Amino acid sequence: MTVEHQNWNAMSDDAFRALVRNFFATHYPEHLRYSPSRRRLSEMRGWYDTLSEHGWIAPAWPAEYGGMGLDPGKLVIFIEEQEAHGVARVPDHGIIMVGPLLIQQGSPEQKKRYLPKILTGEEIWCQGYSEPNAGSDLASLRTEAVLDGDHFVVNGQKTWSTLAQDGTHMFMLVRTNKEARKQEGISFLLVDMKTPGITVRPMRTLSGHEEFCEVFFDDVRVPKENIVGEIDKGWGVAKALLSFERLFLGSPKLAQSALARLATLSVLTGRDRDPIFRDRFAALQMDVDDLNGLYRRFTAQVRDGERLGPDVSILKIWGTETFSRIGDLIVEIAGGAGMMDGPSAFDGGNFDTLSTFYNARPSTIYGGTNEIQRNIISGNVLNLPSA
Amino acid sequence: MTVEHQNWNAMSDDAFRALVRNFFATHYPEHLRYSPSRRRLSEMRGWYDTLSEHGWIAPAWPAEYGGMGLDPGKLVIFIEEQEAHGVARVPDHGIIMVGPLLIQQGSPEQKKRYLPKILTGEEIWCQGYSEPNAGSDLASLRTEAVLDGDHFVVNGQKTWSTLAQDGTHMFMLVRTNKEARKQEGISFLLVDMKTPGITVRPMRTLSGHEEFCEVFFDDVRVPKENIVGEIDKGWGVAKALLSFERLFLGSPKLAQSALARLATLSVLTGRDRDPIFRDRFAALQMDVDDLNGLYRRFTAQVRDGERLGPDVSILKIWGTETFSRIGDLIVEIAGGAGMMDGPSAFDGGNFDTLSTFYNARPSTIYGGTNEIQRNIISGNVLNLPSA
């Protein structure tokens, strides 16, 4: 694959915005616009390929690794236009999580082996962190990897693995040392999902989608060199991802598009002229605006090369709870249509009144429940004493 | 004093209501109506005497002890009319707390000695529970009473004693046994405030009133017979009062009169025609209505001779927090007048926009903070495990 890499960052913001807008308008499939819930790989494959062929699949990766290497200002424009056009996420754990991690902490061999296939979409990644008895309490995970010659033998169970049924590879946390204290003795492992002994069971969610999976490991043999970083030091590797994940999970994207949906429904229902609605919409608009402001403050920190502190947890809390409040108001102004599963026919068009509400439910749970995030703020930011 | 005791309970509800209404209209001083904050004894003395002379000072006491002996239905009417006419509370710790307690648990001598003077108002009672380092954690109180012959010698400090500067007597909790575990070794003591060694220091509150006092005890000698119940068993005596106090503190009175004030201000500001205000008022109205319903459920329990359970704490939480939300909305619709101390002149009349807000502040703190009340519900009602 040869891609012409341009120096996007040298363009004026306006020119870049026009270019991106035009790209989405030209290439993005019309029927996939403004998707209320997460799309499966089979639906997004064509778009993945398009992005890949144009070298646009990894906007934030450095150009030397095949990314667009956008600076944060350009990246924001990219994301804004993506959002404005209603472009759905491709299965992007490889692009937004594994890729950046390997670029930072992977061995040269690992980078060479994995990065190109993320770019082409040949390999699709999923996450293996949570376990049935270690939801928010990640450090108590029990899936173990025992060294046997030049392989680890993995046994255990992972859960809440997003779209694992579409994944070819999993990045996971395993316990490699049972003697060590909780957060020690954990390693960060890359696993080919075709390895014998792996069973994937999709779970149906409240919204009726098979968005998450349970993944079972039964004597799964994984080459020793698939460990990222040092053995037993995987917690540190994952932590770097976690604060990045919080930034990602705190992105205003969800809340912003929910607000746009709320505005759409308010027109369909005529509530856009109702003073009570307008008052509440204004409050939510300002909540989203300030979420945006917070997000930019943290991305500026990243841009300036500063380490994200524990205070980034506020972004995840505020982002997901604002999202959730918007979902509530959508249901409320839907009136009787709020009792319907799937789209309802309003005079001006169809509208699925519960999808935002459903999507908001897991947002305050995954990536560390908002309770955990509040523990982090009170303990590590406000220095309140532990119980 | 001779009072003609009537059989109020035999009257029809309507007739009784008319009688009470007429009584207040005839006797209650016009300038004391609808008082936004607690009145001092000096202001209320005349009304105390009036009630006392007519035998109306203790509506809930049994007739045999000089009360009106109203049944709960009649009592509700009495309270409703009191509220509707804007009748302020007299200093009533003797009437609503000490009296009923002594009737239940006092010795014959104590009843004879204290009850009549509460009825006449010769003796005014105040409470001595809280201490500077035992606010919500009442059981850790340190004021001690050491037996010396036929007297206790009391040393220590009480605080948050409501209107203690007007009190002639205090009912208090003291530690009589330092060896015993926290809640044991506490006794319930009646103290004459004229006893040498007692110093009362009024504290000014945020609202500018001297509503609470600190009371210091320096070798204060109290006769041994002034203990209520058994020595070292005062916690049980106080507990009976506490759940009664919660019922009292959860009375819809505060929230109801605050809602009436909110309605008044909404007319003064023209907000009564604003849909946003009307929506919020309706919500608060229903909150107060349901508070009323809850209150009646608990008073019915008392009427039926059932013991109040720990669930009465919900009444205190809901009552005070509804009150607080109403205070917030008063400040909000006051607009610029919300920055003024004391009454502001609106076109239709004067209105003190902050008094309800200020009164709401301590309501969620005193009588056991709402945090304590929530602990009680989760631990003793929902049986959630302790930490």
Next chain:
Amino acid sequence: MTNNNDNAERRAQQQLITDAVTAFARRELSPAAMRPGTISRKRWQGLAELGLMAMLLPDEAGGLGLKIGDLVPALEALGKPLLREPLVASSVLAGSLLVGVARNAKAADLLEQLAAGALLAGVAWQETYRLEGDHIKTTLASDAHGHVLSGRKVLVVPGSEADGLLVSANADGKTALVWVSVDAEGVRAENGRTADGGAVATFHFDNVKIDAADILSTDAADVLAQSLQVATIAASAELLGLIRGAMDITMDYLRTRKQFNKTIGSFQSLQHRAADLFIQQELSAVAISRAAADFEAAATAQERATAASRAKARLSSAALIVTKEAIQMHGGIGYTDEHDIGLYLKRTLTLSAWLGNAAEHRARFAELTMDEAA
């Protein structure tokens, strides 16, 4: 209004019914029985055998002549373990309508079937997704050739699973009520699912011929309004059951689930939120019993409407608060379709929106009461 003997008798009768219903619920109902979207005619029959279909019907219609307040504990007991069958829609609402228009052979016949559990009726009254006023666009036109029904009704429970529909229509400015079979010519159903997986449909009536005998009333506006109020209170009672069920499951979970080597119910922040949910539950219980009493004692249409809106505003709101928090407290497992707690959320979404959600009933309450209050 009633003397003490009557009251005692009433309480005893309520207790009998509630006991029977609770036993039935324990035997027949469970979240597992809720999962299939289809109605069990057998359970429907069973509910009829308990006397539930007949509770509100007068003696002369084979009913028990009870009042809404008597139904509240029964519906609460049925809501708690989750009830798939549309008891409120197809019995309380339909039954109240039929009783209201009862001096009519067809209505009497339908009532008899209803009481026996042989009829599953849908009530088609609503034309938009809003809790609307009285204006009905669906028309019943009559001329020498007969009667013709035309229009559209939304959110009709239980959709095409109904045997027939009670349809409100505008007949020369008055509100008529007609009986229409779901497979009559000109009737078209757009079937859908409610949030909880139940049957629901939008019905289109395209010049549907109506027999004179099937016109149950030509002046049913008041009966319709009052029946909707009864159903609104009944739905609120079922919501109270949902709250209690969700609370039980969630408190159990808090008492047993461990994280960080501790039972999660020992975390004070969850404890305090649990206390707030308990307050919502108790407010709901108080609100509904008061609304039922007010409704029974009401002298005016305004008082009845106020009572119904008060109940639904509190219950729709409280049930959503409780079930949303229940999901959050369960964490990830609560978001899967595999755990029962999600069924409570979905049933709550359905019932809280049906017949008007909290905001709509708060608005109606404000309209009905405000000029006295503010």
Next chain:
Amino acid sequence: MTNNNDNAERRAQQQLITDAVTAFARRELSPAAMRPGTISRKRWQGLAELGLMAMLLPDEAGGLGLKIGDLVPALEALGKPLLREPLVASSVLAGSLLVGVARNAKAADLLEQLAAGALLAGVAWQETYRLEGDHIKTTLASDAHGHVLSGRKVLVVPGSEADGLLVSANADGKTALVWVSVDAEGVRAENGRTADGGAVATFHFDNVKIDAADILSTDAADVLAQSLQVATIAASAELLGLIRGAMDITMDYLRTRKQFNKTIGSFQSLQHRAADLFIQQELSAVAISRAAADFEAAATAQERATAASRAKARLSSAALIVTKEAIQMHGGIGYTDEHDIGLYLKRTLTLSAWLGNAAEHRARFAELTMDEAA
């Protein structure tokens, strides 16, 4: 708009000012200094010596020519330890007005006094307690005999402690701005106190004679609107300081106060609420810096008004949330006038209502933005 050099220079200058202000605040300000209701002319002078009065004034008026964004950190630093002196009312608001009408001998003279800290001015613009529109009832009538001011203004800070007032008036349909001495004939003050104990008054103007020289402008509507917006953002900045001050005191209290043998800050329910207060603080910081930037970059009156309302809506609300919770977390001691935390609540009550509270600015924001958004 500015190049990088300008930006760096600006940041450096901001830092210098903030450092100086912080040092001053540490030296001169404290809750104890807040308690007396009276303004200290000495501190006022001190604030002037820091250059604070002159910050927004242009070079030619002896000022620093800075923008609202430069003032934000300084006001935040002064709000944190509580500032009794009415810097926003008598310097930012009055100063902006005087700069706006500056081509005028009297205004230039007043500006000079203001920059030197020799003038304490009140701005009398508001006639009701609502955040009103443009209609002014106070009139400035002119005829052959001269000029006469009549009307009433409310909520004028610092009441009779002001040396004189800048009064807006309706002069033949346009907005005039006149200078009136507080002891001029026909001026009557009804003095009151703000929640925080500061001076405030309703002023009545009963046919007050105005010298032609004291008419600072006869067309000041735009200047008045824009000055109020600047003051609104400035007041929001002071509120941010209050939030930070109240947070520091409260978190300290949670870290040290013991109950039930535990530090109360170890109770998870308080911890989680503290986390929510921290979120309010950070949202506030973000909201105000964005509002200041938007205001500076604004091309239209609508954009400027939106920026100001956005800041005040967030800050008025967040500061009340934080200070109310601060009282609750302190328990009883927080409700006495003896503990400093109460001063933060009272100052917050004052500043959050002044120039429009959260609800009023949310309503204005909705008006200004809504037809694009919804």
